[in-house]
Amino acid sequence: MRPDDRKYTTTHEWVKIDGDTALLGITDFAVQELSNGNTSDLVYCDLPEVGREVKAGQTFGEIESVKAVSDLNSPVSGQVVEINHTIEEHLEVLAKDPWTTGWMVKLKLSSKSVDGLMDAAAYEKFVADSKH
């Protein structure tokens, strides 16, 4: 079971809200999809500048594996207050621990709306259904 202290998107990002801030990251399923099980297949990650406003559903960054570039979509709206620079240099962190040390961006929330996002149980089902 994936962590139930956060919400999930259909494009495999997670958001963990704590007061008026939130951490964003991508799920183990996203990492597996991109890397096909080979950590070294993750090659680049572009994260936003601190201060940038992002809106729910919009792109906040991009990640490249050996075979694809994928957008990173924000589950919530807010202003970027911190980014995890470790990710940009050490993408293997995402494979080891996408839930804690693998966070990507910290936002100061402009809205706490999580409409349309899934809880852990719904995300489990979504992932199971997409493995066809």
Next chain:
Amino acid sequence: MGTWRLITTWGAAPEFNMGLDEALLVTPGLPPTLRFYSWKPDTLSLGYFQKLSEVPGAERAGALVRRITGGGAIHHVRELTFSISADMSIDLYAGGLATSYGRVHAAIARALANFGVDAKLRGEASLASDRANTGMCFHHSTALDLTWDGRKGVGSAQRRKGGRVLHHGSIKLGTSPLEGDIASLESRRKSVAPSDLAPFLREALAAEIGAEFEASVPERDERELARELGQRYTAREFVNLR
């Protein structure tokens, strides 16, 4: 059985080629579209995250662009270039990245077999075309790549955005000084044109996806969006983005 669009544009400008692919990627709700195209002038495309300085000799190409798909640089000359733009939910893309590559490459292998080339996945083999520090797509291989004559002959990359996927593919008909000793159809047949191979790939993809292709041209709004989006691809600030 569904119907896909097929758009064929031989000898098009690099800005148009990249702009139309992006337009077909970012416009929600468009039907799945297969494009066959070639380039005029010959064009070197950088992978989305590549630095121009990582590709020695890039300026020798007739034009330079940065793709929005990943991977290494490709010199688009003497090749059949294709793209597939569709929702991520279509069967071709189901089951993840590696699976979708497997399906597209299975179709390409079938097309090449019908053309007289026995292409195989690289697997764990080492390739004579692998070379360090050139930044070129055809000099770097993975287990999923299609090969013949012990060399890489098909380049592939995807962009995943907003629930849609753009798959870029290049099948080498011949080589160029920038790409050197790689696999190409020239080893089997002299003077192959992109339009010679395209019907074979069309037929193999139709069998793979269980759909028919309907020849089409871009609608006016698609052409306008392609023109607008295409301008940045050769712009110095985009080529030098990294």
